[in-house]
Structures are given as structure tokens and as C-alpha cells.
Amino acid sequence: MKKFRLLAPGPTEVPPEVLLAMARPVIHHRTPEFEALFAEARRGLQWLFQTQREVLLLAASGTGAMEGAVVNACSPGDRVLVIRGGKFGERWAEICLAHGLSVIPVEISYGKAVDPRQVAAALRKDTGIAAVFVTHSETSTGVLHDLEAIAAIVRQTPALLVVDAITSLAVVDLPTDAWGVDVVVGASQKAMMLPPGLAFACLSDRGWAAAERARLPRYYFNFLTEQKSQAQHQTAWTPAVSLIAGLKVALDLLQAEGLAAVFARHERLAQATRAAVTALGLTLFAERPSPAVTAVKVPEGVDGDAIVRVLRDTHGISIAGGQGSMKGKIFRIATLGYADAYDVLTGIAALEFTLAELGYPVRLGDGLRAAQDVFQK
């Protein structure tokens, strides 16, 4: 018998209460019963997104909401500023390029956070930039960008601020309205304690004005169509009914815990993870680490892919390796969503065994003790 555990930055573990809600018979979506469920789920999302605006629900993975953000915010020929420095920042650039936009990249070395002054300088240099695309928590490098500072800069300009919050929602504070973020996108399979398949988008008044003006082709992800339906407690297309049933329960769980407590839990889990890997003599990769995921440099002489493989095949634990050019150079342990201290301790114990098996000198328990010290404080 082997027990499997997800400690990867998506998909993540799903609480039993949520699994049970999703196992119930599928209800028809053009019914008062669905409309009541949908209305409750949307109220919960407004709480989570810290917004008075509508949060749109889409049946898609996170990338669908990202593409939706692009086609609803932009028009052909628009110049857009994209913070790169990781696979997901690069994805924003790829989507914009696919739609024929003119991308002005802000290049950041992997593992580094953008200096908000770089954004300010780029916006001063080109006052015609239509939108700025940011990844709040860059899952591929484990970096948390300083969104509050970036938002304060972009708000002073006519440019829209579009944010991938897929691993920052329900992890770190992101007061959408207070910071004046124009488009926030999220996805179900990260900290929202759900399987993959739902994506979210929340637009400010400026965001909605842009959606009215936008002239890129759009159909499935036309946010105006979706908004009109949601105002009637309906969706434009067939919704992911079972996922929405789960979403309602997941939001109830988060609300019972409280937003500040949710953020504090993630911070603590990440602190313990960082303390543990550091105590094992390993080096953190991110200079401004995200509480969602801890990226660790693969030590000299150890096969990075083997760390991920042995953890999965021998110990039943899925973590993530590096993506693209980071493959084999880093590994990433998520502390995301339905996770507690014992997930971290289990993961660290298994990591110690794995490193030992791969010939890296560890004293079993060094990482665990460092993590326990954090939890005991």
C-alpha cells in the first residue's frame, strides 16, 4: 500500500468536505437550485478577492482566464508591458504575442523580484502603454513580486494593471479594490482547495471600461457576455456544476478560518519549509520568496530530476522540479491550499530520506527539527 500526497504547486490536496460536495448528483444549471448555489459561491469569491465587483467564473484552467484577460483588456496594435522572469510571466508575453500585441518585456533574472522602479521607468519612457501584465506569485521560480508597490505606480498612469494571482489568492493579501488592480485572474487547483477546471476573473471599473472598448476577437471568453449572465445568477455556457458545488464548500472553509488566518498559515508553512531546507545545507532560489511555494537549488552533484522522481516513486509525494531552463536546477515544494504543519513535516522527512538515498550528506532530522522549531514558536 502506498499513500499519495500532493506537495506540488497545483494541483493540490482537496478537503474531504469538498470532495463530498462534488460527489453529489449533478444538478441542472438552468434551475433555481443552481442559481442559489452560484449566488452563494460568487459572494464567497467577492470576499476572497476583497472586491465589491463581480468575480466571473469560467470553465477553464488558469491559462483560459489569462487569455480572457488579454482579449478583454486589449485591442490590436496595443503596446503592453510584461514582467517576465519566469514561466508564467513568459506565458503572459506568449498570449499577448499570439494575439498580435506589441510586447515590451521587463526582463528579470530567474529567482529575482522585479524592482518596481523598473516598471515606473518603463511607463515613463512609453506613455502609450495600454496594460501592464504581472504575475503576483511566480510559481516557476518561487518569487513573490511586490504587487502593492507596482499597483501604486500603475494606478498613476492610464495603463491597466492585469495580475495573475493564481498562486497568491488565498495565500497572501491581495486587496483587489484597495490596491486598484484592474484585472485579477485565479484558478481552482492552487490555494482554493479544488481540483483543476475553474478559473476566475475580477475586473475593476477601469477594467470593464476597457472590456467595452476592446477589439480583439473573443467569444467563449467574452467577459461582457459572461457578466450579463452572472448578473442573472447564470453562466453564459454550461458551468462546471460539480466544481462550483465544491467551490461553495471550499469558500465556507476559508471563511470559517478567516482571511488573515489563511495568510498567516501559509506564511508559517513556508517559513518552516525554508528553515528546514536551509538547515539541510540547501540554498533557497527566490530572493523574495512566495509563501505558496519554496524553490530550492539542487545541490552540486545531485540529480535534480531524481529528487522529484524518488520522492514520487518511493515516497508517494509529488513535488515539482524546475520548468524550462530551470529543469534539474531547482525543485519546488508547495505549501498551498489544504496544507498544515504535518504536510510540511512529512514532506521534509521524505526529502531527507530522498537526499540521503541520492548520496547527499544529510543528518536525518536536521530539517525536521528546524521546521518544528518554527511551528513551536
Ligand SMILES: *Cc1c(COP(=O)(O)O)cnc(C)c1O
Ligand atoms: C498554475 C499557474 C497558472 C495556470 O496554469 P493552468 O495550467 O492553465 O491552470 C498560471 N499562473 C501561475 C502563476 C500558476 O501557478
